[in-house]
Amino acid sequence: MGKRAILHVDMDAFYAAVEERENPALLGKPVVVGSEPKEGRGRGVVATANYAARRYGIGSAMPISEAWRRCPKAVYLRPRMRLYSEISRRVRQIFERFTDLIEPISIDEAFLDVTASRRLYGDGPTIAARIKSAIREEERLTASIGCAGSKFIAKIASDLDKPDGLVVVEEGQETQFLAPLPIGRLWGAGPKALERFRRLGCATIGEVATLDRDVLLRAFGDSMGDRFSRLSRGVDDRPVVSAHVRKSLGKETTFGEDVADRKVVERALLHLTEQVATSLRRKHLAGATVTVKLRWEGFETVTRRRTLREPVNTVEKIWPVAQELFRAADRPRLRVRLVGVTLSSLDRVASGQADLFVSDTGVDTRVAEAVDVLAERFGSGTVTRAALLEEAEDR
Ligand code: DCP
Ligand code: MG
DSSP states (O other), rough: OOOOOOEEEETTTTEEEEHHHHGGGGTTOOOOEEESSSSGGOOOOOEEOHHHHHHHOTTTTTTTHHHHHTTTTTTTEEOOEEEEEHHHHHHHHHHTTTSSSSSEEETEEEEEEEEHHHHOSSSHHHHHHHHHHHHHHHHHOOOOEESSSHHHHHHHHHHTSSSEEEOOOTTHHHHHHHTTTTTGGGGOOOHHHHHHHTTTTTHHHHHHHHSSSSHHHHHHEEEEEEEHHHTTTTTTOOOOOOOOOEEEEEEEEEEEEOOOOHHHHHHHHHHHHHHHHHHHHHHHHHHHHHEEOOOGGGGGGEEEEEEEEEEEOHHHHHHHHHHHHHHHHOOOTTTTEEEEEEEEEEHHHHHHEEOOOHHHHHHHHHHHHHHHHHHHHOOTTOOOOOHHHHHHHOO
């Protein structure tokens, strides 16, 4: 298994694919999404075209009038940005099931670092396949994914077998993979650089890789020269940087009817705690502050929190605290309307092998992750923590 597993995910013909999904009558027809598509006479440009329209040479950024000239019978549509953003958000939520290291690049494209997720969900290609099938099943859309040890290679790979592609570049295969590709694939190689490479006698990335680093430094300056030298040899260690850091993770539930029975309330709270713990581990997070929220009939609401010495992410560690906070805050005479539990003061937890053995938190996490795998396979709820439930029911 490679040192890092990076995925680059890019939706296929994104706006157009969404429009096809929304309107089955479009199926099989060329579809062009763009601004001012009025009978193709507008002065707008094409945002995207579906693959049927691309056969006419229509593509992003082309003037609509030109697209119209090439294919007047295509269906011309205005973009519906709200809808696309909403879908983009839901696709991101699919990514979040597998990693919290997500770097969105645009509305339909993101890098994912799934290095630490492999122990739980399978190797990079397996995770990529699972993401693709989740997008297909839940959104009825297709994505193309590149899987490699770096962002640079993953990005190129995702583009090579579009649509609905999955291209894997194994560790050690990078230079072979890059060699036949045109230099335009190198990041930062614009028209000027391409001309200079042509004069150096290079047309492919493989030819650039054979050049001396000094030659590249002289031709392109230190910064670009160094970049071309490294990229052409498949060297790219830039990290995937997530756009936002989550501050808390919690779940709450409002009962259909206010509940008097504390066994029922505690069981619900335990169930929520399990969900929060699973979700934390999935995102490789742990939280040091446990907050319990309680609302009674009449809408009076309290929250009680405690900060632990160490961040935790297992139900075994969270539940005793949550239960104690609940019992201390509870007013048993009143019926309960809502309970919730939230973990905050979040930290990323490494999930390499090493940390499994240094503390019992690690062992705890390992057991819990095994349960997660079972829950994934057989559906959550199959694996209940019998002992904890009994404790809750003993009251
Ligand atoms: N887009 C745009 N203007 C551009 C390029 C893109 O408005 N010049 C929008 C429309 C695309 C979306 O961004 O649907 C994603 O861009 P992509 O470059 O990923 O193109 P597609 O997803 O449409 O097609 P592909 O299958 O090639 O990724
Ligand atoms: Mg795309």
